[in-house]
Amino acid sequence: MDRRRFVMSAALGAAALPGAAGAQTPAEVQWRLASSFPKSLATLNGGVEYLCARVADLTDNRFQIRPAADLAPPFAVLDAAQAGTVEIGVTSPSYYLGKDPAFGFAAAVPFGLTSRQQMAWLRHGGGLDLVNELLKAHGCLGIPAGNTGAQMGGWHRKEIKTPDDFKGLKIRVAGLAGNVLAEMGSEPQQIAAADIAAALAKGTIGAAAWSGPYDDEKLGLSKAAKFYYYPGWWAGNETLWATVNLDKWRDLPATYKAALQAACYDACGWMQARYDAENPPALKRLVTAGAQLRPFPPEVLQAAARASATVMADLAGKSPLFKKTLDSWKPFRDEENAWFGHAEYRFASATYGQAGPAKQ
């Protein structure tokens, strides 16, 4: 701790006392933030606002992060942070598989981890280091900043009864889901949030997955197709990240680094809780308004799991970092699932599963 600086109250008219004990007050810092998400969403965008407000509160408003609109397109937020166009972005790594498929592990893996399992892997299973090895190569430091939880399987204009119904389907989806759906014969499309509903309503695409009831309702997807499938087997969680320009990060005083980290982790919990609070009433509203809920048939899930395995093996052969991450991630996931199948799954079965024996 640098004690060479001291603070003095000008308001009280105190004289400067060179050498008096005191603490260093870091300089004021103003950052611009680019986000991949539309302002209409109280979940994703609400998390960004929460993060910025928390950083300000923690630093007596001396470190200010302000969302800057139009500095980066939704799928180029990482690029903007890398280039220094903004100091920080909030985005989904799902959008950057073209740079390296290993970004998939940072966001969502088909039949992968749930929200809690993902945070366990990142914070205590070596995941954070692996993700940051990847982000470092793109000039950024990553801090988890939010999660959607398990997603729905999207809005479909036609029912999905067999794996063959995915053949030729134009479906809006992001991340590794796209690779798996392509393996199943679909034509995955990456479309920014604001443009999805129109494409679906027009029939330019036959299905669209964003995240879950609350967001999907806000984006108008429920008005564009009526069959609402679950689960989104491609996203048991989707982790959103703050991607910080590495040079700008290194320039931050230690207390501001701590403030940003704490604010991001706090925002993770805040956003997951917000999704978990908003999705239930939204689902109810959607069903009342005519949405037809459909579980994917077991046969479809089985085919999707086989296609996922093929895709994961294939990508491991193409990206060294994908392989390195998979080798760490897979045994972690297997052990997670062996544990979660006991207390968590049986408790869930008793309270919200189809096998639930009783309600109070």
Add this chain to the structure above:
Amino acid sequence: MDRRRFVMSAALGAAALPGAAGAQTPAEVQWRLASSFPKSLATLNGGVEYLCARVADLTDNRFQIRPAADLAPPFAVLDAAQAGTVEIGVTSPSYYLGKDPAFGFAAAVPFGLTSRQQMAWLRHGGGLDLVNELLKAHGCLGIPAGNTGAQMGGWHRKEIKTPDDFKGLKIRVAGLAGNVLAEMGSEPQQIAAADIAAALAKGTIGAAAWSGPYDDEKLGLSKAAKFYYYPGWWAGNETLWATVNLDKWRDLPATYKAALQAACYDACGWMQARYDAENPPALKRLVTAGAQLRPFPPEVLQAAARASATVMADLAGKSPLFKKTLDSWKPFRDEENAWFGHAEYRFASATYGQAGPAKQ
């Protein structure tokens, strides 16, 4: 924001510039913390250490919270914070049902919420205000500071095959579980962590529930009984809380309040992730060492759910705040479960449930 104070660099020999822009540096604050949890547990105690370290990092070490041993017995940490013996405690509200059964909602409700559902209720469903109405009456402010996730159903010397096997059973358990087990004919005992294994080994008690594989192994429970039941239907989550003496809280500068809040919420995520990372390998070790895993039979869960409903209705008649909280909590829980039964449950079924169709 007070802009009337300014900062000056003595090291650089700069002259005092009255009226220059700058920030107020709050005074140094040192707090003592009492915890209900043994130092041996990297989960619960690790969370306390994480919280204290984060607060220090956020305030350039000017706000220091130091665990103070032996200032409060495990089940009187709230009392110590209320009395001002310590400024802050970290504890489970389960230990204070004798003061008001409404404390149960803050910690764990039989067949209640999961970890994520609980955070949704607290942060976005009105729960935090209700819990703090209760804590205010006990001179404290509460901030969630950790979670165990769904717990196991404890270590049993004898198998549980029917609900009748709970009759006359002396079982170590905390919180509303005790009320429900008493309703089922058991004799629940509240025993501090350090003393549980000895009581179980001696046969003073016939069963003991703490939390899950990692903690239970550390506490030596696996050596004292061999049947390890799941799920802990009485704790789909158990929330741990920072209980802050209200007068001391009011005295804190705004940035320190923000630091403590952010650190607590950050610690919530950290601790849940730590449990979720430590429990899987611990479960594996326990099974290798001879633990016999047993699911509670459906008939037992059904009887427990009936007993829970009886107890909840009974307590609502005894405590006005229990009734008020139940009236808010119950519809929230019902809506949560209706949603979680879709994407989350089906995704879990596909990856870690017995119904999982495939693994990669």
